[in-house]
Amino acid sequence: MLKKRFLGLMSVLMAIVLASVAGVLWQTKAFISTPLSLQTPQLFTVPSGAHYHKVIAKFEDNGWMASSIWSKFAPRIYPELTRVQAGTFQIQPGQTLAEAFATLRSGQQYQDEITFVEGSTFAQWRNQIQSAPHLEQTLIGMSEAAIADALGISHDKLEGLLLPETYAYDVGDTDMALLKRAARAMESTLKQAWQQRIEDLPIETPYQLLILASIIEKETAVASEREKVASVFVNRLRRGMRLQTDPTVIYGMGDQYEGNIRKRDLRTPTPYNTYVINGLPPTPIAMPGKAAIFAAAQPAKTDYYYFVATGKGGHQFSTTLAEHNRAVRDYLKVLKNQ
Template structure:
């Protein structure tokens, strides 16, 4: 009787070992099975608090696997893969179930990016943010630039000029407000650092005035070597109490009325951005300046230039007096007429 019992226990143990071994190899085969991707199925989102059973159901509903039911059992054999983190992940071709679980355990969410170029305006940023489907929208269309500025921590000023142009990386469902806060902090940090190292005897009363100047420089030239020369013209004019007379500020003041042309009546229009009419700087920046323009505003070239005009070849001609400037203007107009006649 005792011998029979021992034999039965041994037989049962062997069956259990065989079953466990079979299950192990089956689950290892399952772990090496490749998930199925389509052109439109490249992302997978794990919600916060998602259970393993629900994870398997989601994999199956998204047709990553024909049968994902063995997943909870696989994780019993490999408990180190149970630490799945919420987020949105980028799936890749030839990824196995094991690779998939390893990715979800790593927490390395997909990094998306959005680029904002120097010289763009606040409204351009808001339009671009609205067009990104992976960015969560918390800023409503009825908010003014001043109200949005308050939302990012900027009190009593327009949003214009305060966002640092760059490429920003984010994960899906990041908010538009989060991205704007990052861009503001970056600009504020850059501005404060540059302000502390600025040249002496500049005609700015605050970092904000330097920011305004940098935005004008940004819109006047895209050539890095010219920025400090453009800055020198405006600094010289401010010191001499001359009006800046810069077209980009006129264009900004025109708003949606601007159709590509500036007419004589636009140059005499009495608005706070028309630097042909007002003295000194406009009340706010007119664009988002680059670091190069901030540095140019803080360290203008030492020149006697008071005027500049396009040279028709992508750069500018700088002059110290009105007579030379008028000659440069005529030369520019001659080039334009020649180009139009071709």
């Protein structure tokens, strides 16, 4: 009789224990399955050495979740919650606690992006970089020559030496690290283009190729025209003709340029005024993209020596000055009728 009572008592106790365990499991699962209180995506930084409990405490401080006794059971029942990685991650609205921790252990850190457009200048790059979110600023107060030296570039001016494209970066990356990537990308692109240049190209160095590419970049935004624009400048260089390209004049004018080029501007000597100087200007006048660089290396084979805007988004190319003058008159008529 006593044995039966003992076995019955043990059965009751076992049932209570099992029910308690089941309750803890159910409550803990419900706890980690509860969505965080987020209305918009939020960045969350896990410091090096941080663990589960520090993350939970930070979530609570941020108001993303309420304090719960079940948070103590979660890492024992779900040990994967303890394997968080250091870095900055983006937590999305609607994510549960378990999903948020999966993000923190994924290693897929949040990245921002910055896009430098073709034809932009280093001054414009600096302005973009200074306003870029989550990018550590180290260049403020440094001269362009000092930045070039830090990048291992042997020129005092960085115009043309950084490849314009979209760069993704981690939170906390430095502006200098970003420029190093752009410098390496340009070096690789320029090397490839130089190796693939046509045999009789009247360009002596890769840097001169970059100068020519920057002029092409500023002269046309029409992809199908780049090689023809390149051919005009290459043909002029072969014959010893001055390039006579307005973008170089504008660049040489600097802050004095107010939106229009006057006749006296074309006659005013500067190192960049290709209406006055022979050959190429001393440096690139902008950051050329890959397409312009390869157009400079592989220009079209044409007899063109002139081009002028049509007023309709493209250019009219001419072989002789007489043809060019007619094209100019046509362009002026279009402007007058607009």
